[in-house]
Amino acid sequence: MIKVGPLITTPKAIMTKDFTLIINKSPYTLPTDFQKYSRSGKLRVLYRRFIRLRPFISRRAMIRGSYTNYIRHKFHENYELKRDIVLKSSGGKRMHDLSDIEMGCRTLTFVQKAVSHVDGEGEDGIHGALAHDNLICKRILKNLLTIEFHRERLEFRNAVAYRYLRLTFEYLDPTYRNLKYASLRHADTSIIHLNELLGTRL
Amino acid sequence: MRKVRPHIGGLVPVAITRCMTKNAPKRVPCVPSVETPLFTNFQKWAGKKKMLYFSRDDISRSKPLMLPNFNLNGNMFAQMLQKPIRLDTLSRVKVPRAFLVQLKVHKLAVNNENKKLIELAPAIISGSHSSSSYVPLSRQALATMSLSQLLPSSVKYSKMRHFDVSEVAMDRDKLTTGYEEKLVNLVTDGLKELVGIFGDEADVGLENWDILVTYDERNSYDMELRQFEDLAGKPVIIIFNLRFLRSEELDRLINVELKTHEYGIILKIPKNENLIKFMYNLIAFKTC
Numbered sequence: 409m410i411k412v413g414p415l416i417t418t419p420k421a422i423m424t425k426d427f428t429l430i431i432n433k434s435p436y437t438l439p440t441d442f443q444k445y446s447r448s449g450k451l452r453v454l455y456r457r458f459i460r461l462r463p464f465i466s467r468r469a470m471i472r473g474s475y476t477n478y479i480r481h482k483f484h485e486n487y488e489l490k491r492d493i494v495l496k497s498s499g500g501k502r503m504h505d506l507s508d509i510e511m512g513c514r515t516l517t518f519v520q521k522a523v524s525h526v527d528g529e530g531e532d533g534i535h536g537a538l539a540h541d542n543l544i545c546k547r548i549l550k551n552l553l554t555i556e557f558h559r560e561r562l563e564f565r566n567a568v569a570y571r572y573l574r575l576t577f578e579y580l581d582p583t584y585r586n587l588k589y590a591s592l593r594h595a596d597t598s599i600i601h602l603n604e605l606l607g608t609r610l
Numbered sequence: 611m612r613k614v615r616p617h618i619g620g621l622v623p624v625a626i627t628r629c630m631t632k633n634a635p636k637r638v639p640c641v642p643s644v645e646t647p648l649f650t651n652f653q654k655w656a657g658k659k660k661m662l663y664f665s666r667d668d669i670s671r672s673k674p675l676m677l678p679n680f681n682l683n684g685n686m687f688a689q690m691l692q693k694p695i696r697l698d699t700l701s702r703v704k705v706p707r708a709f710l711v712q713l714k715v716h717k718l719a720v721n722n723e724n725k726k727l728i729e730l731a732p733a734i735i736s737g738s739h740s741s742s743s744y745v746p747l748s749r750q751a752l753a754t755m756s757l758s759q760l761l762p763s764s765v766k767y768s769k770m771r772h773f774d775v776s777e778v779a780m781d782r783d784k785l786t787t788g789y790e791e792k793l794v795n796l797v798t799d800g801l802k803e804l805v806g807i808f809g810d811e812a813d814v815g816l817e818n819w820d821i822l823v824t825y826d827e828r829n830s831y832d833m834e835l836r837q838f839e840d841l842a843g844k845p846v847i848i849i850f851n852l853r854f855l856r857s858e859e860l861d862r863l864i865n866v867e868l869k870t871h872e873y874g875i876i877l878k879i880p881k882n883e884n885l886i887k888f889m890y891n892l893i894a895f896k897t898c
Contacts, residue, residue, distance in 0.1 A: 421653035422663060428653045429663035436662060437676065464660050497897075499834035503846050517678065524677060525661040526669065535666060537679060544682040547692040551706050554695050558703040582897050587754070588701040590746035590898055594709035595691070602687040604835055605819060605846055606680060 429525055436460055436520065438513065447509070454512045455483060464523035471553060478556045482515075485574065487609060493580045494600040503604040511609035518608050522549040548602075552610060555595055562592075684879050685819050686848060686886060696744045699759055700751055708887070709894070710744040711752065711789065712736045715765055718779060726779035730760060732789045734796065734888075741765055747891060748898040752785050760785075793892045794855060800885040801863045804875070816876060818845040821886055824874035825852050825864040832893045849873075850889050854896060 416423040421430050436457060445453060458479045465475045487508070495502065506514075522545040528535030563570040572578045572589070579589035580596060599610055653660070664677055682688035690708035697704050712733045718726055732752075733742065743762040745751060757775055758766065765773055781788070801823075816822070816838060834849040852860055868875045877886055 416652060416656075418650070418652050420651070421656075423652065423656050423658065426658060428656045428658045428660045430653060430660060431663055433662050433664075433668075433676075464662065467659060495835070497831070499831055499836055499849075501836070503835055503837055518680075520662065521677060521680070523661055524664055526664050526677070527666050534679075535669065537683075538669070538677065541679050541682055542677075544688055544692050545680070548682075548688060551691055551693075551695055554704050558705075562701075562703065587746065587748060587751045590748040590751055591698040591701060591705045591709050592703055593898070594747055594894055595705045598687045598690055598709070601835060601848075602685065602691060605685060605687065 427525060436464075438516070442513075450509050451483070451512075454509070454516060455479070457516055458519065461519055461523060465549075465553075474553045474557045474560070477560065478553060481556075481574070482609065486577075490577045490580065491600055491603075493577050494597050495604070497582055498597075498601070504607050506607050508609065511603075511607060514606065515608045515610060518545055518606070518610065519549065521545040548610075552599065555592070559592065681819075686821060686879050686890070689879060689883070690890070698746055699743050699763075700746055700755060707736060707744070708890075709747055711747055711891075711895075712742050712744055713760055713762070713785075714740055714742045715762060716740070724779060727777040728765070728773065729779040730757075730785075732785060732792075734789075734792055735884075746898070747894045749786050749790070749895050750898065752789070753782060790892065790895065793888050793895070794857065796888045797852075797885065797892065798857075798859060798863070800882075800888065801860070801868060801875070804882075805863075805867055816841055816845050816847060817878075818843065819879070820845070820847055821877040821879070821882075821889075822847050822849045822874050823852065823864060823877060823889065824849060825861045826874075827853055829853070832897055833890075850893065852889070852892075855892070 414422045414424050420432060421428050423429075438453065438457065442450065442453065459476065462472050462475060466472055491502070521542045524542050526535055526539045526542060529539040530536060531539075559573055563573050578584055579586070579593055582593070584593070602608070603610055669675075669677060680688075682692075691706055693706040693708045695704045696707045696710055698710055713730055714733045716729045716731060718729050736742075741762040741764040743760060745755060745760060757778060757780055760780070761773075761778065829849075829851050831849070832851055832854055834851070835846060836849055837844055837846050852864065864874055870876055879886060
């Protein structure tokens with residue numbers, strides 16, 4: 409592969425053949441005095457960071473819309489209920505006791521990784537491994553947004569489906585009768601298991 | 611009559627009156643220091659995909675680590691979730707390929723006994739050599755879905771050749787029990803292969819996110835997440851319990867021949883990826 413260096417470099421960004429690489433990351437990362445904020449302040453800071461990352465997720469408005477809806481649902485949903493239903497059939501124990509703010513911070517790191525470019529892509533060593541890890545994050549986030557789009561489609565103007573998919577999470581129970589949700593259940597169960605292992609809240 | 615010049619001293623600034631005089635100092639023209647948006651905000655209209663940039667210095671300097679390595683390469687769930695997206699024909703929902711069963715169409719011999727032209731069968735290792743459809747990883751779904759739902763759309767809507775439903779050979783038992791048997795055989799063969807390899811690595815310890823394969827009658831969970839708090843580093847382990855298969859051979863393999871740990875066999879994700887995938891498929895297929 410022929411490596412093309414930066415085409416244009418400005419104080420704010422580096423333009424390469426494929427990407428615009430933003431140099432100043434401070435608007436997208438947590439402030440240094442984050443721990444001093446109140447709970448509502450912390451939530452607001454996190455929500456702002458997630459929404460600021462919108463232009464990095466995609467250039468297509470539809471995917472950006474899916475991402476926004478996804479973030480909004482994540483700030484509203486009853487994650488503890490969802491988690492308990494899934495873990496009931498896989499051991500029944502929680503793997504960590506992080507607060508929702510800490511889980512949110514880790515999720516923000518996950519999304520940042522998904523939209524980051526690291527020097528040393530395709531090389532061996534620390535930087536190559538980190539770049540590959542970021543690539544997996546990016547693929548997972550992309551897949552999550554696709555699943556989210558289809559979930560929105562299922563619940564659209566369907567109050568019953570909305571209740572199952574967003575409020576009571578009955579579809580996550582393996583004994584749930586409707587086979588229509590089987591593949592969605594497998595995917596969502598895996599997402600929650602991944603969250604248990606990483607401490608995120610995807 | 612003498613002309614009276616109007617007194618303009620109070621109205622025109624001094625600088626302008628000087629310019630108007632003959633002896634005004636000559637000024638060298640220079641480029642005004644205006645910051646053009648061409649360079650200050652070029653990233654806004656460059657038209658390329660935006661990403662945050664982390665140089666090598668950024669990564670080594672930042673404390674605490676701004677961009678940690680999650681080590682997702684060794685995580686089973688991350689590996690499944692990053693697989694390419696495929697359409698589930700039952701619910702029309704798109705999910706990663708790891709949560710679906712791939713069905714493939716095979717051409718049959720011309721003069722077969724049932725006079726069928728093509729056959730529909732599940733594919734264990736996914737490939738792209740012929741037209742395929744994807745259905746949920748669920749025994750019940752495969753047993754109840756209609757043939758038209760199971761057929762790949764490229765066969766259903768082909769303009770070159772119309773296939774009637776009576777021309778397609780499909781055995782329900784082959785779809786459900788056959789798929790399961792294939793997986794069980796692959797798991798057994800995979801474990802048998804490990805018998806020779808594991809002899810040298812018997813002292814391998816449990817690390818975070820390892821997969822522990824057990825055959826435990828007392829444990830009621832097929833797949834379990836468990837944290838081993840008495841071990842160093844308190845690793846979180848994914849436990850597969852294959853007791854639901856009721857196979858004496860697997861019982862002997864797991865509990866006697868291959869037992870590397872006091873609990874069972876340790877598998878690692880990039881190394882034993884296929885074997886782990888078959889086991890997950892079996893558990894998901896059976897329980898759903």
